[in-house]
Amino acid sequence: MFGGSRWQSMSKAQVQMVALTSIIALFGAVWMATSQPQEQSCCRCFPGDDCWPxxxxxxxxxxxxSGGxxxxxxxxxxxxxxxxGVEYDAEKCADIQANWARPSLHFASTHSTMASFFANLSCDPFTPRDSPCVAGAYVSYAVNASGVSEYRETVAFAKKHNIRLVIRNTGHDYMGKSTGAGALALWTHNIKALSVLDYTSPAYAGKAMKIGAGVQASEAQALAKANGLVVVEGDCPSVGIAGGYTQGxxxxxxxxxxxxAAxxxxxxxxxxxxxxxxxxTPTQNSDLYWALCGGGGGTYxxxxxxxxxxxxxxxxxxATLSFAESSDVVYWNLVRSFLMNLPAILDAGATVYFQFLPGNTFSLPQSYFLGGTAEDLEHLFQPTIQALNQSGIPYTWNSSDFPAFRDAFDTLNPEMDIFEFNLGGRLIPxxxxxxxxxxxxLVSAIKSIVAQGGIVAAVAMxxxxxxxxxxxxHPLWRESVFMTFLGTMYDRLNMTNNIIDQRKVTHVFDPALEELTPGGAAYLNEADIHQPDWQxxxxxxxxxxxxxxxxxxDPDGIFWGPTAVGSEGWSVSGDGRLCKTPT
Structure with a gap:
């Protein structure tokens, strides 16, 4: 259709415009042929509806x-x-399958969610070649935003045409907020403005960092390190730092x-x-500032x-620690010793990541002590180490000193692949x-989850x-000793198994901890999407x-996401469209 000379003579924006015009025309015909025209005034407009642009x-x-x-x-x-417009390509498919667990494959796209559950097999690389491949649960379109102008135009267009709007950066999202069938995504990924400032306000004077909506943790931490500083970031270096991560x-x-981070x-x-x-800020539009600092992303x-x-x-x-033991009594007594050791470790300023795995296996793959030494960490863990020595079981303990935080982080967490999980969670006081x-x-509750095929992991802070x-x-964060996330591994080949396992999380695993923490809390970014009484x-x-x-x-409710504040007024119907919840 287009000769090479024509592409070369056109600007990038013109090329994008011509290509998109062709795709829109082709997709429009397919949508009209395959969708049921069931426009409903109580629902967001959906591809195939008469109201669809x-x-x-x-x-x-x-x-x-501007062609975005x-x-x-x-x-x-x-x-x-x-x-x-896409042909089967066995070589490309093999490469996609090999890299499916790499965050970079997904965060470079405008639509792909790293939690495969929310893609609902719309176009899955591991299903047979003749399986359906449709936009399905993915957004229909995305806007490659660079600033306020695209933000404003996108919100206005979504309002005018009553289209579901989704905010997306990387696709790191366990709660399904960054995707949606028939949605228009405001893609913030390329807003990479990043600078170190000397900041002064009535309550704070010192070094600060201004972080664009598309900046990822590794990018922010690299600039901080170059200036002899650190920025509070998460465990995965590719997570967007200014989005749902900090807002949650x-x-x-x-x-x-x-x-x-909040x-x-x-x-x-x-x-x-x-x-x-x-x-x-705390003094300007202070109610909005307060809400954005911990009240959840993508809704205000x-x-x-x-x-x-x-x-x-x-x-x-x-430091790292691991051990395994066939005797239930010995193993879970050691776990109890470790859990009771945590307050002293945390009070000193360390943060600890650990897991309880099937087969009576304990793993502590990461712990960090900024300003501390390996000797300090070994002293802090001494009650646990002493209990291990007394038990006589083999264990592996390693502690090291690093010249800076990023050196420790890169060594203990060298590559973070996607963790596909049927997820639940709880804050443990x-x-x-x-x-x-x-x-x-507490040990008995954790043991019951693991005994029924679950995995329990935690961040102690x-x-x-x-x-x-x-x-x-959530105020109960201030009383917590660790945040636990729990569940089962996602089954790429059997969605029915995932649905069954997610129900098990909701009705069996989570309640084991909820019984010990009545009126308690969970981390809104890493929890059960079906959490009862989620508000x-x-x-x-x-x-x-x-x-x-x-x-x-947001008086018109243009911003929506599952379990986000105000989301109870809407729900996703069987065909994926977003509709007002009947009153």
Whole structure:
């Protein structure tokens, strides 16, 4: 259709426009042929509905955003026959399958979610060649945003045409907020502005970092390290740092030293559902600032940037520990000793990651102690090490000194592949590990989960100190000793198994810990998507105020995500469209 000379003579924006026009026309015909035209006034408009924008309207919108509209072509489409404009390619498919667990394959796309459960086999590289490959549960289009103009135009277009709107950066998302059938995604991934500042406000003066909406943790930490500083980030280096991670609270290897990611925020730049571009700080639009700092992402507005406190980098110690034991009594007594050892470790400023695996196997693959030494860590873990020595079972303990935090992080966490999981979780209060009796009850609950085929993993942090500025993080974070996430491994080949296992998480695994923590909490970024009473479990007493702020800044409800504040007014129907919940 297009000769090489024509491509070369056109600008990048013109090339994108011509290519998109062709894709829109082709996809439009397919949608009209395959979708049921069941437009409903109580639902968001869906491909195939009469209200769905025409190719001319999509092209007109594309012009307003300088050619930044991208139609979804599933990244696994070369593994199948039948997706419009894509041919089966065995070599490409093999490469996609080999790299499916790599975050980079997904975060470079506009649509692919790393939690395969939410793709619902729409176009899966591991299903047979003749299996369906459709946009399905993926977004239909995405806007490659570069700034406020694209934000504003996208929100306005979604409102005008009553289209479901999704906010997406990398696709790191256990809760299904960054995808949606028939949705238009505001893709923030290429907003990479990043700078170190000398920041001054009435409550804070010091080094800070302004972080664009598309910046990933590794990018922010690299700039911080170059300046002799650290930024509070998560465990996975490819996670977007200014999105749902920080807005949902944000666990971190540095949390015992500095608190949660939400505790670091000095200000936000955000476009609200009303189309207003605002700066939110503890003193300016302070209600919006409060909500964004821990009240969940993608519901009050779409963030363009955040500015956070930086901290001095220091030599960092790290340690690992593993052991296994066939005797239930010996193994779980050792686990209890370890759990009761945690408060002293955390109080000193260390953060610890650990797992309880089938076969009475314990693994502690990461621990970090900024400003500490290997000798300090060995001293802090001494009650656990002593219990292991007394038991006589073999174990592996290693501790090391590193010149800076990033050196420890890169060594202990060299490559973070996608962890596909049927997920649940709970915050465990410190009170449960302070006495032998309560610790024994906690061990029994964990043991029951593992005995039924579950895996229990945890991040232990001391985030008890109040933040510099009040925020909407669930108050029970301040009483926690660790955050646990639990469940079973995702089955790539059998969606029925995943549905059964997710129900098991909801009705068996989570309740084992909920019984010990009545009225308790879970981390809203890593939890059960079907969590009962999620408003209280994820947001606690903050929920009524958060709901009021949501209504004030997004009165039309254009921003929506599962379990996000205000989301109970809508639900996903059987065909994937988003509809108002009957009252």
């Amino acid at each position: 025409s190719p001319e309207e999509w092209n007109g919108f594309n012009e307003t955003i 509209l991208i139609a979804t072509v599933p990244i696994a489409s070369p593994c199948h026959d039948g997706f419009p 609270g944000g666990t971190s290897p540095l949390a015992s030293k500095f608190g949660l 505790d670091q925020v000095l200000e936000w730049e955000v476009l609200t559902g009303k189309g207003e571009f605002l700066t939110a 507005g779409v963030v363009l940037s955040m500015t956070v406190k930086l901290h001095q980098d220091q030599p960092t110690a790290g 410190r009170s449960l590990v302070l006495s032998e009796g309560s610790a024994t009850s 001391d985030v008890s100190r109040p933040p510099t500025f009040p925020n909407s993080v 209280n479990v994820f947001y606690g007493a903050n929920y009524p105020r958060l709901a009021a702020i949501k209504k004030a800044y």
